[in-house]
Amino acid sequence: MKIIVITYRSFIIKRNTMKNTLAIFLTLTFFAIQLNIQAQEFPNIDASPMDLAIARANKNSPPIARVIYSRPQKKGRDIFGELVPYNEVWRTGANEATELTIYTPLLLGKTVLKPGTYTLFTIPNKDKWTIIINSATDIWGAFNYKKEMDVARIKVSCMQAVAPIETLSMIFRPENDGTTLLIGWDDHYVEIPFKTLP
Template structure:
């Protein structure tokens, strides 16, 4: 009798639906409807890229773009005086394709995490050696390689989604970070 139950169990397992045991991947979607893609993230990833005179990349920022959605942002959603991932989801990463000056410090080319500490009138901008981190939970001050303080400015128009862009400046580029009714400007200079 035990052998009969074993044979029935093996037989039943061989003919059971793979949906019970596998994720819903393109190979396992029902009725061959195609892949089951995820919905758009509420804070989608974006990139800001700065190219030099010869169109070569000089700096790139990868970040997620949270939306305001009628929330109070600075001082509430993003608390003053605390390290912020400068976006949503994974911490924002900046890649420098050549050595650059940030403030009075030379930063070697490479990839760094860009954290900030927002205050009402100024932000501390931090480049940190920790990469591939979620949020600011894995932030360690001893891995900071540069910190500068920049003034907060008032935006002419509201900025619904956190936004970043580069603008050329004399000898480098300025990275602008704006959200809600504020923005900051971070200067990057080429090392000659």
């Protein structure tokens, strides 16, 4: 019969070895998790990032309208008549067609726009643009544009910008009787008047 004698010293050594093994295992696991987290890659910013503009009567009032659009850049290119052809329906931006949300009834030309979400298309020309408010939503580009879904159409003058506008820009300007949406790019801009109802 064999008798196994475990000395105090051998017990301490085995215990320390187990602690060291556990510590090494936990350290390696931690670094593996960290590497996995750091390895997650997010896409670069879109070439035509999305932006929005909101119309309010004043800073603390509820919104009147909102536009969500993608902002292509000029990058030395000729825009109107070239990149954006004249006399063709344009998504008024890049990627998805520009989305216009109306929060209170607004008058555009002679048409009353009810609260809701619409698509804003345009037909640029040298002197005038046709502004189109269309009831179709969630559209990529102007490829699926259908004229029969138009809610309103007006023509506005195309004006010369004081300085070139590198990135397509939209902003609402408050008015006493509503708001005006300004759309500018390259060396041109247009103003779209929306009137609030009395």
